[in-house]
Amino acid sequence: KNSNHLFQGDENMVLFSDIGGNEFAKSSLQEIIDYIKSPDDYSSYGIRLPKGVLLYGPPGTGKTLLAKAVANECGANFLYTCGSDFVEIFVGQGPKRIREMFKEARSYKKCIIFIDEIDSLGYERNKQSLCKEADNTLNQLLSEMDGFQESKGITVIGATNQPDILDKALLRPGRFDRKIKINLPEKAERCDILNIHLSKRMTDVTQEGVQEVAEITKNFSGSELENIVNEASFAAYRRARKNIRQGKIRNDDIKECAQRAIQEKESL
């Protein structure tokens, strides 16, 4: 009925335990979840719930996963949108979509609005002043964020790889109050992420194998690590199809896939 996609049910049931590393981000978001679950405890201390949380950092590091996990962990509805969904060629469509999104959010008891690539609607206004339509869309977002009370069960989570180009008005208190940096995973975090994705598949990979892959995949993001595990699953499946032993992922599968991914990364 509109451009927002509502995720519900098990398919998208992401929990914090499905997300490797990012301990700081998780504990910062856990506080938001606790607040949403028991607002009275916090408000009795005069604390207000951040209206917006900005997750910023390189692509594929789990920003969308974290936002989904927040929604699931606090039993809120999750509205997924992308900044570019609001960048319209037809006059008035961008602001209208923002209004509709907040209207839908208000119809739920608790709702997390996730805006991925928020930079594509929230870049600094005066630098793009030729584009009036984009300015109007951003203004609408700002006024919607000003318009709701913290206690009304709506939290906006924005994600971006380019926080430096955002309009300063978005970063002011009362808008994206809390900013959380998401980094590329360190070695121990890469082990965590590999183990999370291996645990969802048939595998004979040992912890030594995981360590070895984590060691050589410096600067790899969570999504690139997931892809290595997926490629290793393909290798195991190909073996199973040929009936050569079981189709479980082996140490040499995942190591070969990691080496190939490293070469690809270097050549791109």
Ligand code: ATP
């Ligand atoms: P983008 O900035 O490109 O939107 P993102 O930071 O939102 O990326 P996600 O969409 O959350 O990244 O991650 C993409 C996929 O990568 C996930 O579905 C998951 O399979 C894997 N992934 C990324 N980070 C992690 C992580 N920390 N733990 C486990 N899996 C991860």
